Amino acid sequence: MSVTIKDVAKAAGVSVASVSRALNGHDNVTPATRERIMAIAAELRYMPNGAARSLITRRTQTVGALLPDLHGAFFSELIRGIDLAARQRGLHLLVSSSHGSPDETGAALRAMLGRVDGLLLMSPHADDDFLATHLPPALPTVLVNTWLGNGQHSSISVDNHGGAVTMVEHLAGQGYTRIAFIGGPAHNYEARERLRGYREAMARCCPGVEPLIYAGDFTEEAGHAAGCLAVAQRPQAVFAANDMMAIGCLAALHEAGLRVPHDMALAGFDDIPMARYLTPPLTTMRIPIAQIGEQALQDLVLAIDPPEHFATSARTTPTELVVRASSEAGRAD
């Protein structure tokens, strides 16, 4: 079959122990034999078997990333950030998406056991119960965008609430007061946080103005539907809980002959690549996704090899307001 360390040992006329030592750069082996072994190994195209190696060393040099989905720019960026940081440390990346039931997610998680040194977990099912049931206690884990109170695991997530507050403040600062909001899926934690920020900031920045909330689900279609409602109700500005809905809304406004921002301002959330190419370019909150991925991996590495006084971290990453033409100060109605 495949060439093993035994084959190399036999060909070199030494024991497997010596081959192992030579190949792993230990110093207790004569330069002469080391060279001979290296030469033979190269000639035979010997490549060590990862499974066997990690079985004995209890290290896989691999981290797992369990994500709810792989669709869209968000996960793409996240994976890129994770991969970037992993490569720098010589780690590999075992990804798995599991947009299914908690059980399915648990199965995916279980299958990673013994193949990864640690886990980056981002899952809508990842509550205390789930983790207690499916997560092996010995597996270092970092929770991404998944809130959890107990300091059991490190976690890192986006400051959705703060970002929404900032955006409302910005719009209010531009002179808009009747600001509508297009919400995300009700069960989505991030969507709820953004809504909460909107509500809070409205109460503070635009006192006396009744919050105006359109239901949505993060899709372009939902944004379009909300946009049609906005055309009828004429808020001064619309703040969509994500950019895709802002895009849908923008289309609806254009169809109705409204000019943005002159007739109605518009803002989104996420700063997807498309945002700056829209007409007009979209004001939005930028999420440093790749950076979050990098930080998550760094925290995971820390959890895998805990230093002297290790404590889990709980980060919330700030978002950045990106002002573009869609929220320029317009005519105050």
Added chain:
Amino acid sequence: MSVTIKDVAKAAGVSVASVSRALNGHDNVTPATRERIMAIAAELRYMPNGAARSLITRRTQTVGALLPDLHGAFFSELIRGIDLAARQRGLHLLVSSSHGSPDETGAALRAMLGRVDGLLLMSPHADDDFLATHLPPALPTVLVNTWLGNGQHSSISVDNHGGAVTMVEHLAGQGYTRIAFIGGPAHNYEARERLRGYREAMARCCPGVEPLIYAGDFTEEAGHAAGCLAVAQRPQAVFAANDMMAIGCLAALHEAGLRVPHDMALAGFDDIPMARYLTPPLTTMRIPIAQIGEQALQDLVLAIDPPEHFATSARTTPTELVVRASSEAGRAD
């Protein structure tokens, strides 16, 4: 440390063999003992060690994907397609990017040995030499977007040449004859194929018209620079080798006050998500990326478990012309 099969065996008062049989659903075990074992295993939260298991079974239930990079919509979609098909078959995905030297790529490849059942390889370095040196002969491999003549491995790639031909034919059909081309990086195989298609189609569809080629490198900036040249030279249409350059070009045309397509038509290649949201929406060639990923994985599965009469496949996936406003028939100069 972690709970092993031995712990379960001891707790259940049986041998490890019985535990293994019970857990793997073999039929030669009494329902009574099976149940007892299952219960104890659940109680102890036993989860089999993947490394140990794959060492003995010689199966990892994992495929590797070695990509040049993880940046951008292309790889995101590709990974999604691969993951989709992998999940359907209960396979996991070990991804690795290696936008570095051939040696680095080789090292990444080597590290996958023993951890994957097969490999999806997409690398600019993947020529015959490279494969002979770094690829273990026993590792089933599918080459993605990487041309290779010998039928050693299955391969799947995009019909870049055909796509470019189709686009030129479309533009010519719209009445444009002086069609310029913005090329990609000279060393890039896909870019070269698209250029070749442009040249060939121009000779056939627009005889007598000298091909007009602007240098580019697939970036928006390069597209902008080329667009500035186009403003001066006034071809009737510009065909960019990818959408990002088309976007840059579009910006340059707008800055110069040119209307698209009235003053100059524009087309791209790739159909990135952004393309349909531009003003005007961009005509482009759609690449079924996710589908390619799925197909690649399916071919890999075939190579891993070869049926009776297995032969490597060499697919080229057709691209699809997506006509939008940027290439509408304009005024013939």
Added chain:
DNA sequence: TAGCATTTTGGAAACGTTTACATTCGGACA
């Protein structure tokens, strides 16, 4: 040259599974 310290090498255990083979255990049948 003998004795000792040190370096280099080899033998074998260990990692956690699966599985071929041997063993035991019931029970049916003569």
Added chain:
DNA sequence: TGTCCGAATGTAAACGTTTCCAAAATGCTA
């Protein structure tokens, strides 16, 4: 009641490494 048979279970080898420990080889000093 003894024999035989099939099913259930246990024993141990195997997978390919790394590493502990013992053994051998080497160099040095007396």
